[in-house]
Amino acid sequence: MNLSIDTINRVIAHTINKKTQEFEAYATTTNELLRNSFEDQVVLKSRIVDAINNSRKTFKLEFEDTSEGSVKRMLDDFNNWDDSNFINKSIVLAERLAESHFRTNIPSGYCIIGSGKDNLHRDIFFIIKAEPQEVFNIQENTLHLIKNVFLSPAKDFYKIGLFIRERERFIPYMYDDLFTSQKRDLTEYFYSKFLGLTTDRNDEIKTKNFYNDTKKFVESNISEAKDQDGMLRALNVYMREEDGSISATDFSERYFTNFPAEIKRKFDRIVERDYPLTFSKNMRLLNQNSLNLQRVNINSKLTILSKGYEIDNIFENPTVEQIEPFLNTGMNGVVICLKNAEIIGDND
Numbered sequence: 288m289n290l291s292i293d294t295i296n297r298v299i300a301h302t303i304n305k306k307t308q309e310f311e312a313y314a315t316t317t318n319e320l321l322r323n324s325f326e327d328q329v330v331l332k333s334r335i336v337d338a339i340n341n342s343r344k345t346f347k348l349e350f351e352d353t354s355e356g357s358v359k360r361m362l363d364d365f366n367n368w369d370d371s372n373f374i375n376k377s378i379v380l381a382e383r384l385a386e387s388h389f390r391t392n393i394p395s396g397y398c399i400i401g402s403g404k405d406n407l408h409r410d411i412f413f414i415i416k417a418e419p420q421e422v423f424n425i426q427e428n429t430l431h432l433i434k435n436v437f438l439s440p441a442k443d444f445y446k447i448g449l450f451i452r453e454r455e456r457f458i459p460y461m462y463d464d465l466f467t468s469q470k471r472d473l474t475e476y477f478y479s480k481f482l483g484l485t486t487d488r489n490d491e492i493k494t495k496n497f498y499n500d501t502k503k504f505v506e507s508n509i510s511e512a513k514d515q516d517g518m519l520r521a522l523n524v525y526m527r528e529e530d531g532s533i534s535a536t537d538f539s540e541r542y543f544t545n546f547p548a549e550i551k552r553k554f555d556r557i558v559e560r561d562y563p564l565t566f567s568k569n570m571r572l573l574n575q576n577s578l579n580l581q582r583v584n585i586n587s588k589l590t591i592l593s594k595g596y597e598i599d600n601i602f603e604n605p606t607v608e609q610i611e612p613f614l615n616t617g618m619n620g621v622v623i624c625l626k627n628a629e630i631i632g633d634n635d
Contacts, residue, residue: 295403301381305395312388314381338462352483387480410452490569535559
């Protein structure tokens with residue numbers, strides 16, 4: 288995404304107080320807009336733009352909740368919002384955000400809500416959950432709050448729901464500071480329980496999860512090292528194929544037919560269940576280098592990986608059988624010279 292914000296015309300901030308053992312989470316709200324300064328506008332714009340343009344942590348989502356009172360239904364009436372309507376709806380949203388804090392480990396913070404125009408003169412609406420190290424009282428309706436939040440040591444701890452109007456409807460995007468390639472999903476309380484969005488049709492996340500789920504299944508259910516290595520290579524080949532789609536059923540039929548029927552049935556039950564339909568392949572969240580690695584498991588502590596080679600070709604002279612006796616002698620370390628290869632393992 289290549290977002291640029293032209294103007295922010297309204298901003299309001301409410302405080303979200305976390306759930307405790309004694310009390311439910313609640314919102315401390317205000318009915319006054321924050322007063323903007325040029326410097327604060329620059330800080331706020333730059334933080335939103337930097338976050339949304341982060342391709343590793345920002346995703347285009349879709350509305351799931353379209354019921355009366357949902358964010359989707361609120362935005363349908365966006366043209367009729369004056370300052371009073373904007374303030375009232377922001378209070379409703381802040382209270383709803385507090386309600387979504389169903390666990391005590393979800394931190395307090397600010398609910399910062401605003402509207403404006405991007406550089407293409409499209410309407411934008413944003414909701415930020417900011418989680419500074421210390422939550423200050425909002426006083427005097429100044430935007431010193433913005434600098435306290437976005438220039439603090441914990442400035443990266445926030446989530447953004449951004450809605451951009453394209454023609455007659457708003458398209459939702461979400462930035463999640465906590466998302467990494469190791470996580471299965473975005474922060475659910477924010478995108479689902481609060482904003483009413485879904486990640487089910489996001490192909491980037493589904494592609495990553497299909498790969499990781501299948502890899503985990505192979506590693507957990509195929510014990511023979513040679514068969515496991517072969518299946519992991521097959522998975523990498525499947526992901527690298529130019530075919531632009533992924534089908535768990537297709538993968539099962541192509542690669543599990545030579546295994547015992549129970550393994551195939553288990554894959555169909557565990558993995559194929561979560562990916563019943565074909566979806567578009569999007570490799571953005573996968574490490575491309577890892578898909579090009581060939582591997583051999585020498586023993587429980589040592590794996591040899593080679594880039595861009597058939598695995599048999601990484602040995603200049605010795606075979607795996609010839610190398611293995613030297614790995615179990617009790618020596619502190621063994622040096623093996625391999626061409627274009629990496630050794631990953633335990634030196635103990």
